[in-house]
Amino acid sequence: MDAHPEDRTRVKAVLQRAMELEGAARSTYVADACAHDAEVCQQVERLLAAHDRAPTSVVPPALTMIDVPPDALVGQIVSIYRIEELLGRGGMGEVYKAHDAKLNRPVALKLLAINLAHDTERLRRFRVEALALSSLNHPHILVVHDIGDHDGRPFIVTEYVEGLTLRQRLMGAGALPMRDLIDVAVQISSALMAAHLSGVLHRDIKPENVMIRPDGYVKVLDFGLAKLAGQHDHDDAVQWRTRQGLIMGTPQYMSPEQARAEQVDFRSDQFSFGALLYELATGRPAFARRSLIETAAAVINDQPDALGRVCPQMPPTLCIAIQRCMEKEPSRRYDTTRDMHRDLLAVREHPMEVTRATSPIPGCDAIVVMPLRILRSHPDADFLAFSLPDAIAASLADRHTIAVRAPLAVQRHGGADADLVTLADAMAAQFALTGTLACVEGRIAVRLQLLAIPAGTVMWSDARVATLQEMFELQDAVAAHVALTLPGSVVATHVGAQLRRDVPNSAGGYAFYLRANQLAYEVSHWHEARDLYRACLDADPLYAPAWARLARCERLIGKFSASADESKACLASAREAFERALALNPDLAVGHSFHAELLIDVGRADDAMRLLLERLVIRPNDPDLYAGLVPALRFCGLLDESVAAHARTRSLDPTVPTSIHHTWWMKGEYRRALAETYGDIGYMQGLALASLGREREAVAALRRREGETTESRIRPYLASLRALLENDRDKSLAALESASALQIDAEALYYLARTFARLGEGDRAARELQRVVEGGFWCHHAFERDRWLDPIRPRGDVQQLLERAREQAQLARASFVRWRGPSLLGLAITNASR
Incomplete structure (x- = not known):
C-alpha cells in the first residue's frame, strides 16, 4: 500500500542511517528499526537493494525514490485501460483500479515499479506471478484478463474485487466470528487445493493476500512469490533472502522450512494457511516478536498459545485441523491439500462440531475419558474398551463441578490413538482418564491413569485383574476413585446403582449397540x-x-x-x-x-x-x-x-x-x-x-x-x-x-x-x-x-x-x-x- 506521510518520514530516517552501515550491522539495524512494521521494512530493503545494484543514471538515488508521486498514472491510458485510481503500492509495484474500454468493465492493473524495471530478480518474480495466475482457473483465485508492457514496465490485468483484505478486516473488526472463519477457511483451502493440484505453490499466504467481498466471497491474491511445477530451484537461498541477509516476505506466516531457506513443497503453504487461520480466529498473530529475525526464530522453534485456551469457542475438529497445518515438521502436516480441504468441509457441514463453550458452568473443569487401548485382544472382552470408560463417564456426569467428554466424542477425533495433549486442548479438558485393556487366559487386566493436562502429572492410577463379570462389579469403585481425586464435591450417592443399570452384559449385544x-x-x-x-x-x-x-x-x-x-x-x-x-x-x-x-x-x-x-x-x-x-x-x-x-x-x-x-x-x-x-x-x-x-x-x-x-x-x-x-x-x-x-x-x-x-x-x-x-x-x-x-x-x-x-x-x-x-x-x- 502507498505509505502515509509519516511512514515516508520514517523510511527516510531508517534509510539514511542504514546507508551509513554495511553488511551484518546494516541488516541488524534495519531488522530492529522496523521490527513492528513489515511494510516499512520492505520499502527500506527495496531502496537499499536498488541503491547498491545500479548507478544513479539507471536508478534514482534511494532517498529521492521515496518521493516519486504514486498517482502519476491516474487519468492516463495504459494499453486499452484507463487508470482511475491508485489502490495500493508494495514491494513489486503499484496496483491501480482501471476501466477496460473494450469490455466496459472495471479491472485491477498491477504495474511493476519503475525503479525495478531493470531488476532481474523482480522481473522474474513478476513474470512468475503472471504465469501462475494465468495457469489457474478457480472461483477463489484472482482471474487474469491480460498481460502486457507499458513503456518498458510489465503489467498484469486481473478482475477487480470490491471488498477488504483480511488484514483490513482484522484491523476493523478483530477476530472473525466462528462461522465466518469456517466459511473463509473452506474457500481459501479450496483455492490452495486447486493451485497445488496444478503444480503451483503460493508461498506468501497472509491476510494482505486474501480479499473478502461484502457477500463473504473470498479471493486469493498475489502470486508474486509463487513457484510453478518444473521451475528449477537454482538457488532457493537467493530467492528467499536479499543481499543484506533479510528474509523476504512476512516471517510470521512463513513455514519453518521456508524461514530456514530450505526447499519447500505444498505443505509450506499449509503451514502459512494455518498461521493465517490462527490469527483470524484469535485476532493476533501466532508468531510475533520484536524483530523480524526473532519472529523467524519463533516460527522455527516456538509453539503458539494453544487454540483451545485462546479461542475456547472453536470447534474441536477445526482446532485440530489448524494445529495439524502448523506442525513444525512437514511430514506431520496433511499428506495432500485435498485432505486438508475435506477436513474443513467436514467442520462446516457437521453442525455437531461447530459451537462449543469451554464449560457448562463458570469455573467448571472438564475431563476427557479416553477409550481403552487394547493390548491383547479377545472377542468376548474387547467391547470393554468402550463400555467401561463410557460407564465411568456416565457416572461422572452426575457431578455438578465437572464437565465430561465421553468416549464416543473422543472417537470422532482419533480415538485411543489420538495425541492426548492435542485432543484435550481441542476439547477444552484439564484432565484425562486413560488406560489399557488386555485379556490373558480368560481374565481381564485393566490399567487406568488419571492425568492432569498438559503437564501429564499422574493424579491417580489403578490396575485390576478380574473376570468379565467381576470387571462389571469393579466399575463402581473405579468411578468413585476418579471422582474423589478430581477437584470439587464428592460423587453423588446414587451413582453406583445407576452405573450397574447402564452397563452391557453381552459383548455381541454391545457391538450391535455401537453400530x-x-x-x-x-x-x-x-x-x-x-x-x-x-x-x-x-x-x-x-x-x-x-x-x-x-x-x-x-x-x-x-x-x-x-x-x-x-x-x-x-x-x-x-x-x-x-x-x-x-x-x-x-x-x-x-x-x-x-x-x-x-x-x-x-x-x-x-x-x-x-x-x-x-x-x-x-x-x-x-x-x-x-x-x-x-x-x-x-x-x-x-x-x-x-x-x-x-x-x-x-x-x-x-x-x-x-x-x-x-x-x-x-x-x-x-x-x-x-x-x-x-x-x-x-x-x-x-x-x-x-x-x-x-x-x-x-x-x-x-x-x-x-x-x-x-x-x-x-x-x-x-x-x-x-x-x-x-x-x-x-x-x-x-x-x-x-x-x-x-x-x-x-x-x-x-x-x-x-x-x-x-x-x-x-x-x-x-x-x-x-x-x-x-x-x-x-x-x-x-x-x-x-x-x-x-x-x-x-x-x-x-x-x-x-x-x-x-x-x-x-x-x-x-x-x-x-x-x-x-x-x-x-x-x-x-x-x-x-
Whole structure:
C-alpha cells in the first residue's frame, strides 16, 4: 500500500542511517528499526537493494525514490485501460483500479515499479506471478484478463474485487466470528487445493493476500512469490533472502522450512494457511516478536498459545485441523491439500462440531475419558474398551463441578490413538482418564491413569485383574476413585446403582449397540439401526440405553416413514420401549430426552420442557437432556432459550445432535440454519437455501434428497417445496395434499401451511395453521415474521390462532421460569424470546 506521510518520514530516517552501515550491522539495524512494521521494512530493503545494484543514471538515488508521486498514472491510458485510481503500492509495484474500454468493465492493473524495471530478480518474480495466475482457473483465485508492457514496465490485468483484505478486516473488526472463519477457511483451502493440484505453490499466504467481498466471497491474491511445477530451484537461498541477509516476505506466516531457506513443497503453504487461520480466529498473530529475525526464530522453534485456551469457542475438529497445518515438521502436516480441504468441509457441514463453550458452568473443569487401548485382544472382552470408560463417564456426569467428554466424542477425533495433549486442548479438558485393556487366559487386566493436562502429572492410577463379570462389579469403585481425586464435591450417592443399570452384559449385544448408534442419525439407515438395537436387546434385554434408542428409532420411523397403520404400531412400540428403558433406569438421561420428543409429537411440548428441566436439576451436566430441550423450547415459542440449550449441549458433548437448524430458521438466521442441516431429512437445507435467495441450489438439493430417500412420508414433503421453487403450482399442491395427509408433526405442518399460503390457497393454509397450533407448536415469533403468511394474516380465524399461540407461549415461559430454566441455561429472566 502507498505509505502515509509519516511512514515516508520514517523510511527516510531508517534509510539514511542504514546507508551509513554495511553488511551484518546494516541488516541488524534495519531488522530492529522496523521490527513492528513489515511494510516499512520492505520499502527500506527495496531502496537499499536498488541503491547498491545500479548507478544513479539507471536508478534514482534511494532517498529521492521515496518521493516519486504514486498517482502519476491516474487519468492516463495504459494499453486499452484507463487508470482511475491508485489502490495500493508494495514491494513489486503499484496496483491501480482501471476501466477496460473494450469490455466496459472495471479491472485491477498491477504495474511493476519503475525503479525495478531493470531488476532481474523482480522481473522474474513478476513474470512468475503472471504465469501462475494465468495457469489457474478457480472461483477463489484472482482471474487474469491480460498481460502486457507499458513503456518498458510489465503489467498484469486481473478482475477487480470490491471488498477488504483480511488484514483490513482484522484491523476493523478483530477476530472473525466462528462461522465466518469456517466459511473463509473452506474457500481459501479450496483455492490452495486447486493451485497445488496444478503444480503451483503460493508461498506468501497472509491476510494482505486474501480479499473478502461484502457477500463473504473470498479471493486469493498475489502470486508474486509463487513457484510453478518444473521451475528449477537454482538457488532457493537467493530467492528467499536479499543481499543484506533479510528474509523476504512476512516471517510470521512463513513455514519453518521456508524461514530456514530450505526447499519447500505444498505443505509450506499449509503451514502459512494455518498461521493465517490462527490469527483470524484469535485476532493476533501466532508468531510475533520484536524483530523480524526473532519472529523467524519463533516460527522455527516456538509453539503458539494453544487454540483451545485462546479461542475456547472453536470447534474441536477445526482446532485440530489448524494445529495439524502448523506442525513444525512437514511430514506431520496433511499428506495432500485435498485432505486438508475435506477436513474443513467436514467442520462446516457437521453442525455437531461447530459451537462449543469451554464449560457448562463458570469455573467448571472438564475431563476427557479416553477409550481403552487394547493390548491383547479377545472377542468376548474387547467391547470393554468402550463400555467401561463410557460407564465411568456416565457416572461422572452426575457431578455438578465437572464437565465430561465421553468416549464416543473422543472417537470422532482419533480415538485411543489420538495425541492426548492435542485432543484435550481441542476439547477444552484439564484432565484425562486413560488406560489399557488386555485379556490373558480368560481374565481381564485393566490399567487406568488419571492425568492432569498438559503437564501429564499422574493424579491417580489403578490396575485390576478380574473376570468379565467381576470387571462389571469393579466399575463402581473405579468411578468413585476418579471422582474423589478430581477437584470439587464428592460423587453423588446414587451413582453406583445407576452405573450397574447402564452397563452391557453381552459383548455381541454391545457391538450391535455401537453400530446402531453410528447409523441412527441418518434417515436412510433408521430401519437398519432399529434392527441392530433389537439384536442388542435380544442378547442383553436389561440394557436400558438400548431400549431408549430403540424407542427413538420406532418413533422416527412411525412419524416419517411408515404407512398410516404401520405408524400407529411404531408409535405404540416406541411408547413401550420408553417405558422399559425408564423402568430399568428411572435416571436415564437419554431416555428422558427421547421421551420428551414423543411428548412433543402428541402436543405436549410444555410437559416435555418441564420433564427435562426437572431432570436437569438432578443432572445439570447431561448433554442429552439439554439436547431434548432444543425442540421442546422451540415448540413452546422460546427461541433464544432453544439456542442456549443447544449451546449447553455442545459445551458438554460436541457429538450429540440437536434440531437447532429449525430454531435458527425460525429466528431468521438462515445462514446458521443452513450450516446446521447435517442429519436433517433434507427439507431444511432446501428451505434455508431458498430463504437466502439461492433457489437454484435449493432445487438441486431437494431433488437430490428426493432421489435418495426411501421414506414414503418424506418424499412428498420435499417435493412440495421443490415444485413451488420451480414455479410448478399444480405439482406443489398435489405434493402438499399428500404430505398433509401423512404428516403428524406440528412443526412440519407449519412448513406446509406457509407453502399453501404462498400458493394463494388461503382456506387450506388456515386449516393447516389450525392443526399447527392445536398440535402444540406455538412459535408465534416465526408466524409474525413469516412473509409467506402475509396473504392470510388479516383473516379473523388466523388472528385468533396467532393470539392463541402467543398465550400458550406466555404460559410456557412462566413454567420455564418456575422450573429454574433461566438459571440452568445461564439466562437472564426476560419477558420475550426472539
